[in-house]
Structures are given as structure tokens and as C-alpha cells.
Amino acid sequence: MSEIDPSELLTVPEVARLLRVSRMTIKRMVTDGRLVPAEPRNPALRRQHYRFKASDVAALAQPHLDAAPARLLAEEPPPGYDPHG
Numbered sequence: 102m103s104e105i106d107p108s109e110l111l112t113v114p115e116v117a118r119l120l121r122v123s124r125m126t127i128k129r130m131v132t133d134g135r136l137v138p139a140e141p142r143n144p145a146l147r148r149q150h151y152r153f154k155a156s157d158v159a160a161l162a163q164p165h166l167d168a169a170p171a172r173l174l175a176e177e178p179p180p181g182y183d184p185h186g
Contacts, residue, residue, distance in 0.1 A: 110139055110152040120162055127151075136161060 116136070117124045130136040131151060136158070138151040 109155040111155055111158060112153075113151055116153050116158050119158060 111119070113124050113127050117127050120127070127136065131138060136153060139154045139157070140152050
């Protein structure tokens with residue numbers, strides 16, 4: 102995971118890219134409480150645009166990063182990598 106400003110707010114796609122999971126996985130993590138949005142849900146919005154504290158995302162990812170082989174922590178995925186395939 103690249104260095105991120107702890108005060109930065111991240112979107113669902115940004116968090117999904119950093120954690121290398123799908124956007125749907127991020128939404129499931131919100132639903133089951135593993136990831137808490139920095140801003141409360143606004144029922145007036147037709148679509149929810151969650152924002153997450155970068156420090157919360159980093160804390161969630163850290164145990165997995167500590168256990169991951171160095172080759173998996175490369176900035177770019179290997180050629181041919183498809184996270185949905």
C-alpha cells in the first residue's frame with residue numbers, strides 16, 4: 102500500500118484499489134461494521150458516496166500487509182492479474 106495522508110478522506114473505489122478488493126466488498130465491510138465511513142450516510146442522496154479516513158483503512162489493512170509476501174505489495178499488480186477473474 103502506498104503512503105497516504107492519514108487525514109485524507111478516501112472514496113469506495115480508492116479504498117477498493119488500496120485493499121485490492123472489489124467495491125462490493127467495501128460496501129459489505131460497511132454493512133457488517135468492519136469499515137466505518139467518516140461521514141454519516143445522507144438519506145437525501147440517491148446514491149451513497151461514502152468517504153473513509155485513510156488512517157482507518159490503513160489500520161484495517163496493516164495486519165494483512167504484515168503477513169503478505171513482499172511480491173504482493175508491489176505498487177502495480179503482475180501482468181495479466183485480474184482481481185475479478
